[in-house]
Amino acid sequence: xxxxxxxxxxxxxxxxxxxxxxxxxxxxxxxxxxxxxxxxxxxxxxxxxxxxxxxxxxxxxxxxxxxxxxxxxxxxxxxxxxxxxxxxxxxxxxxxxxxxxxxxxxxxxxxxxxxxxxxxxxxxxxxxxxxxxxxxxxxxxxxxxxxxxxxxxxxxxxxxxxxxxxxxxxxxxxxxxxxxxx
Amino acid sequence: xxxxxxxxxxxxxxxxxxxxxxxxxxxxxxxxxxxxxxxxxxxxxxxxxxxxxxxxxxxxxxxxxxxxxxxxxxxxxxxxxxxxxxxxxxxxxxxxxxxxxxxxxxxxxxxxxxxxxxxxxxxxxxxxxxxxxxxxxxxxxxxxxxxxxxxxxxxxxxxxxxx
Numbered sequence: 001x002x003x004x005x006x007x008x009x010x011x012x013x014x015x016x017x018x019x020x021x022x023x024x025x026x027x028x029x030x031x032x033x034x035x036x037x038x039x040x041x042x043x044x045x046x047x048x049x050x051x052x053x054x055x056x057x058x059x060x061x062x063x064x065x066x067x068x069x070x071x072x073x074x075x076x077x078x079x080x081x082x083x084x085x086x087x088x089x090x091x092x093x094x095x096x097x098x099x100x101x102x103x104x105x106x107x108x109x110x111x112x113x114x115x116x117x118x119x120x121x122x123x124x125x126x127x128x129x130x131x132x133x134x135x136x137x138x139x140x141x142x143x144x145x146x147x148x149x150x151x152x153x154x155x156x157x158x159x160x161x162x163x164x165x166x167x168x169x170x171x172x173x174x175x176x177x178x179x180x181x182x
Numbered sequence: 183x184x185x186x187x188x189x190x191x192x193x194x195x196x197x198x199x200x201x202x203x204x205x206x207x208x209x210x211x212x213x214x215x216x217x218x219x220x221x222x223x224x225x226x227x228x229x230x231x232x233x234x235x236x237x238x239x240x241x242x243x244x245x246x247x248x249x250x251x252x253x254x255x256x257x258x259x260x261x262x263x264x265x266x267x268x269x270x271x272x273x274x275x276x277x278x279x280x281x282x283x284x285x286x287x288x289x290x291x292x293x294x295x296x297x298x299x300x301x302x303x304x305x306x307x308x309x310x311x312x313x314x315x316x317x318x319x320x321x322x323x324x325x326x327x328x329x330x331x332x333x334x335x336x337x338x339x340x341x342x343x344x345x
Contacts, residue, residue, distance in 0.1 A: 148299070149262075149299065150261065169298070171298055175261050176265060178261060178264060178301060178307060179302075179306060180261070180302075181302075182289075182290060182294045182302045
């Protein structure tokens with residue numbers, strides 16, 4: 001069993017340029033920030049190292065940090081430029097009984113994150129969901145399709161209406177001839 | 183209006199006009215499509231069970247739209263599902279009736295503002311005969327909705343679909 005600081009130190013020894021930092025000042029669990037384009041190797045290490053043995057990805061969530069430049073439009077809606085989208089990985093080791101949270105942040109305009117699908121299979125659908133609802137692109141994902149919204153959603157949506165959980169999302173006026181707003 | 187109010191003559195012959203006979207037959211056997219969407223479907227199933235006994239009004243579930251007279255839209259209609267519901271409706275043969283059950287299918291319900299995936303009322307896609315309010319409606323409310331539909335069918339004429 002290792003605590004967050006020990007895990008962080010072990011990671012920095014092995015990947016000094018991929019580990020961005022450790023945030024201990026969080027309400028629930030300490031968070032280790034990782035480079036989005038190296039998360040696959042870090043994950044693989046976390047799973048295979050015998051002192052870590054993170055065999056379970058409990059959850060993978062996409063988050064819109066909404067930390068870019070916000071412009072208010074006349075109708076009260078908001079457009080966000082710049083800033084980041086993040087992915088959080090909640091890991092658990094069943095055998096060693098310790099937990100850790102990882103975080104990667106990618107630029108909002110070009111959110112590319114490495115897939116961890118071949119490290120933990122359950123990441124497959126979670127990553128599809130983050131792609132569907134937030135537009136985060138997972139590199140090397142075997143089947144990156146929408147999972148909840150209709151496959152042809154893009155045909156009816158403008159850029160602002162493609163990914164509904166983004167903070168500046170706006171409904172398209174119509175989908176397949178059906179009016180969407182109330 | 184009831185069929186049995188009409189005159190009985192010798193030899194067990196009931197005299198009625200064609201409209202009344204047809205309407206009576208239709209309203210007494212409103213076969214519904216076995217189809218449920220969300221929590222309203224649980225109430226709809228409870229209505230079909232022995233305690234409320236939908237069957238005593240002639241409502242029994244059919245497994246194909248081609249043999250169904252009515253469809254109860256029982257739950258949240260997502261945009262994805264709306265396309266399928268429209269197809270089911272088109273596959274039903276005339277005369278066909280629609281009961282919209284619960285706030286979600288009436289107007290979007292709790293998803294009216296932020297439900298990016300929810301159709302704000304099934305009447306945007308197919309024509310509704312009876313709206314049953316509630317979230318979800320109790321079985322009594324659904325029965326009341328059915329009685330309203332029967333009333334509607336009873337007053338139909340051969341020339342106009344419903345009054």
